[in-house]
Amino acid sequence: ATPTAVMVASGMGASQGVLIKGGNALEKAHKVTVVVFDKTGTLTVGKPEVVSAVLFSEFSMEELCDMTIAVEASSEHPIAKAVVVHAKRLRKKFGSSTEEIFDVDDFEVHMGAGVSGKVGDRTVVVGNKRLMHACNIPIGSQVEKYISENENLARTCILVSIDGKIAGAFCITDPVKPEARRVVSFLHSMGISSIIVTGDNRATATAIANEVGIDEVFAETDPVGKANKVKDLQMKGMTVAMVGDGINDSPALVAADVGMAIGAGTDIAIEAADIVLVKSSLEDVITAIDLSRKTMSRIR
Ligand code: ADP
Ligand code: MG
Incomplete structure (x- = not known):
């Protein structure tokens, strides 16, 4: 995208609570084929x-x-x-x-x-x-x-x-965010699949996955494991967005094609991410991808 297109899109994003740090994220987000969600504080409210x-x-x-x-x-x-x-x-x-x-x-x-x-x-x-x-x-x-x-x-x-x-x-x-199920389903309709990666145990993670309509669960993963999962998906040819809030998500946020941090998350996650969802709403995962799709189609 041209510097002007990036500036315009960044401005539009910012006004909607989606902070985009630079053109690279904007150029990649429209290609995303899979969204990897952290569980605690990302899919869940994070007020356990x-x-x-x-x-x-x-x-x-x-x-x-x-x-x-x-x-x-x-x-x-x-x-x-x-x-x-x-x-x-x-x-x-x-x-x-x-x-x-x-x-x-x-x-x-x-x-x-x-x-x-x-x-x-x-x-x-x-x-x-x-x-x-x-x-x-x-x-x-x-x-x-x-x-x-x-x-x-x-x-x-x-x-x-x-x-x-x-x-x-x-x-x-820790209850799931009210919009989580809707967002997963909307992503699905956009041709984008969803996965959970979590440090939490399999039984708990599976229960949450069922609630939001995700059928792939990677549980009991440490921060390096989360990043490796992202890399695995990339090796299979997928373009990966990672959404997380914790220090433990930072390596995966960096590894992802597009790292998205929950605004209410830790500073380290926010620093590691390409995009910050200021309102902490999962709806803005879609806002970000949508903004990228519009920007990239406009300049092509
Ligand atoms: P998630 O990936 O779902 O955000 P984390 O990787 O942050 O979860 O944590 C995974 C698990 O590690 C938690 O479910 C909990 O069992 C344990 N854990 C992490 N940090 C703490 C802590 N400060 N006190 C107690 N348990 C913790
Ligand atoms: Mg978390």
Whole structure:
């Protein structure tokens, strides 16, 4: 496209809440044959809520909450925010007078898996089953049962281990965005297919996929896995748009022909993307592709 056409289209996009960073994205978006959606915060509202909390060891609910809050308070992940809010509420309910957030040392983010750190002399790991496996933390049959029951209800389970033992868990629900199903169906009518890639488990991801009408699911993928999925599709000759909101989506956003970041997402995702959907509405995936189609047909 000519610099003028790019400028005009960028202006039109901006007025509709679609920020296009340069001509390249605009020139590619009309060719997109597949849209890869992240799940949490992209297809879902990204305001997860804890709906269940349990203890699995001798640690009290207060201790579980203290340790969880300390570690999760340093995480930007929407799941972390939900867990912190709920744990603070629980701590109060169980009679704790403290509102203190204990210091955490050696804080670590395990992308697409959870977080860990030292709280005083305790080692705390908060995240999914995969993270517990990676940290050699055994998961007993009682915990397994709790996880599978909740995952079958489309919930995501967050396990908390203290000093190498599962101390408790939180289960989370996160509703899909109201427009998600409509957008997937409209893309389909444009000849564009949709895929979910997520770090979350298969059972939860499949439940969400069914809700929005997507039939291809890649679950339990780390950030590199998400990017590799994009590259796989490209090798099969597809032109790929990736839509994501998280730090964990950044490699895939960069790898995609067109990376689209949810406006409400993390700064790193917004930086990695070619297009920013300022209103955080999935409808604007279509707006962006449409704008590109119009621009490219006008100059040809
Ligand atoms: P998605 O790809 O759906 O956006 P992520 O890759 O961000 O999901 O996260 C994948 C999974 O990793 C989550 O479902 C959760 O189990 C776990 N996880 C990631 N970050 C955290 C965190 N801060 N606390 C607890 N669990 C986390
Ligand atoms: Mg996400």
